[in-house]
Amino acid sequence: MRTVLARTLLLASASVFPALAGNQILLRNFNAADGTPKVLASGANGLFVISTLASGNQQISRLVQLDLTGTRLASLDIPQLNAPTAAAVDAQGNVIVVGLAQTLAGIVVKIGPQLQTATTLASLPAGINAVALDSAGDIYLTGVTNSDSFPVTTGAYQTEGPLIDNLGFTAAYAFLTELSPAGAVVYSTYFGSNVSDCDAGSFCIGKYGLTTGTAIALDASGDVTIAGNTNSSGLPTTTGVMGATCTCGWDYSYGTDIDSGFVARFRPSAAQQLVWSTYLNATYSPYGVGVGGMALDSAGNVILGGRAATGLPTTSLTWGGTYPNVGAFLLEMSSNGSAVVWGTYLIGQDAGVQAVVTDAQGRIVFGGSTGTASFVGRVPDDGITLTDFYTGPAGGTALAITSTGGFASIVPAGALWIETASAGPSLLNIANSATGLYVSSAYTTELISLYGVGIGPQIPLTGVVQNGVYTTSLGGYQVLFNGTAAPLLYAGSGQINAVVPSGASASTQIQVVTPSGTIDGPALGPPSNISPGIFQNGQTGLAAALNQDGSINSASNPASAGTIVTVFANANSGQYFPDGTVVPLGIYTAGVTVWVVDSNRSLEVVWAGAAPGIVNGVMQINFLLPETLPQGNTFAFSVVIGGASTAQNYVAVAQ
Numbered sequence: 001m002r003t004v005l006a007r008t009l010l011l012a013s014a015s016v017f018p019a020l021a022g023n024q025i026l027l028r029n030f031n032a033a034d035g036t037p038k039v040l041a042s043g044a045n046g047l048f049v050i051s052t053l054a055s056g057n058q059q060i061s062r063l064v065q066l067d068l069t070g071t072r073l074a075s076l077d078i079p080q081l082n083a084p085t086a087a088a089v090d091a092q093g094n095v096i097v098v099g100l101a102q103t104l105a106g107i108v109v110k111i112g113p114q115l116q117t118a119t120t121l122a123s124l125p126a127g128i129n130a131v132a133l134d135s136a137g138d139i140y141l142t143g144v145t146n147s148d149s150f151p152v153t154t155g156a157y158q159t160e161g162p163l164i165d166n167l168g169f170t171a172a173y174a175f176l177t178e179l180s181p182a183g184a185v186v187y188s189t190y191f192g193s194n195v196s197d198c199d200a201g202s203f204c205i206g207k208y209g210l211t212t213g214t215a216i217a218l219d220a221s222g223d224v225t226i227a228g229n230t231n232s233s234g235l236p237t238t239t240g241v242m243g244a245t246c247t248c249g250w251d252y253s254y255g256t257d258i259d260s261g262f263v264a265r266f267r268p269s270a271a272q273q274l275v276w277s278t279y280l281n282a283t284y285s286p287y288g289v290g291v292g293g294m295a296l297d298s299a300g301n302v303i304l305g306g307r308a309a310t311g312l313p314t315t316s317l318t319w320g321g322t323y324p325n326v327g328a329f330l331l332e333m334s335s336n337g338s339a340v341v342w343g344t345y346l347i348g349q350d351a352g353v354q355a356v357v358t359d360a361q362g363r364i365v366f367g368g369s370t371g372t373a374s375f376v377g378r379v380p381d382d383g384i385t386l387t388d389f390y391t392g393p394a395g396g397t398a399l400a401i402t403s404t405g406g407f408a409s410i411v412p413a414g415a416l417w418i419e420t421a422s423a424g425p426s427l428l429n430i431a432n433s434a435t436g437l438y439v440s441s442a443y444t445t446e447l448i449s450l451y452g453v454g455i456g457p458q459i460p461l462t463g464v465v466q467n468g469v470y471t472t473s474l475g476g477y478q479v480l481f482n483g484t485a486a487p488l489l490y491a492g493s494g495q496i497n498a499v500v501p502s503g504a505s506a507s508t509q510i511q512v513v514t515p516s517g518t519i520d521g522p523a524l525g526p527p528s529n530i531s532p533g534i535f536q537n538g539q540t541g542l543a544a545a546l547n548q549d550g551s552i553n554s555a556s557n558p559a560s561a562g563t564i565v566t567v568f569a570n571a572n573s574g575q576y577f578p579d580g581t582v583v584p585l586g587i588y589t590a591g592v593t594v595w596v597v598d599s600n601r602s603l604e605v606v607w608a609g610a611a612p613g614i615v616n617g618v619m620q621i622n623f624l625l626p627e628t629l630p631q632g633n634t635f636a637f638s639v640v641i642g643g644a645s646t647a648q649n650y651v652a653v654a655q
Contacts, residue, residue: 028415080120139179217294228291231250262278331343451494485501564623565622589607593643636649
């Protein structure tokens, strides 16, 4: 029973990600030595990734230039920038980066085409969330400020700042600011209201309007559109728009601000500077609406993506969906804000769209996160069909359109996607088979899962054991680490499970060999911190565990207090076996320390070592549940292996 359970979970420990294949995607790793990638921009000179990394006792930013194969070309540190939020590249190749300065002010930094110096153009008492550029190099910004001394220009649409009361509570406003290429303020206005509906008596003290700009875009006429989120019912809206009032405010029963989205279009040079303004409403619930990204099409229509409760003004699209609480959305609003042209929820519960861009053909590319995976999709401007869809490592997704017309995407885990101009199979994700987390480095005997499109046989194949060892080829498909073939446990079109072979602890180039050619994957670095993981039961959401009698642990078959539970970890036991060996029956005790802990105690580990009957690289851990269990139907625990801890895991228990 133990062997059947563990091997079944091993061979298909994670679900195959759905995908609609377009052109081939290159998977590359952002160099961990360059920090954590946060922002992505594209220009004629390649891709520009702005990351954060530690320098002494503070956090700084670094701009890294890459070509369209992901090769690192150059870099420049930006010591005055603590946290980047957005970037854009002008026609001369200058990179404009915005974010939070070391002084905690909003900052605008310009880096020249040769990455010589990082010049601060402006410092604002605000959080700057988005930037756009016009053909003359003027810089347009939006974000949020609670300062009544924010620099607004004479005659701007809204010159009076947010309220600050005698108790120190303050409202917060969005803003639109235009800077010259040298950083001089050309136009600047607040956009907000102090009002936030609240009916909870004294609990309403300090509950003022909070309005935040999250996205900005320019159209061909020079109009500037900003979008974002607000809990204020007092925003100025215009006649004929789809949302003249909001389903927003502060709610005592939920104990939280309820946001609506907003979209506002400005014509800074006109007498009537606000062209139109509207709310974007969903059902009143604690989730509200969060606008994550925005782009404009050639007609000036507004494409919005984000995360929202049910009740958005969506239309009937066969590729979309409806979700009961909150999910990702994508919609197009007419150029005058009067109606939704098309719109849909997508992906599923708790997902969100975080970036929206349009390409030269007018197609819409969007990216975001489900919480357990990132995604990038493409639809035509009419929104009728989903033409491309890829999923990959967990994390938020930054997007840019490259100089060749494809998209590039990066997530904080360090995975970089670059779309090519050719069709073909794509390797999209490399994950620890137990945790599902992205792998940017590998260690010998680690079980990894490769995900993609067309990377394996159409009819899935399970691993073949010959003379006690898993073979390194299934249906003509192989996975190579610096040319060494890895033992394969499972191979399908969208997923391959493999065991990292010996010698892969140094920097390793990974490749997938197919009957029609070789897919060049990323270079995996040497492991700096090995993070073990407990294999999960995908059907129950619990750890893949056995009760003391050898039966599978589940809610309908829980373990009892004081009994032994067996779990399986993706971790090197310290025992040596040749690559891909099925551990023979016997006692192969772990050569590293193993602890099992709950929230406040260490539990007795009855035995830990290489799991008999399973491929080497899986550790079996038998531990004793306490005689007295905490309340609830699950028991939370973590395993510490060789000083490295797993995430918290759960087994079902009987009370």
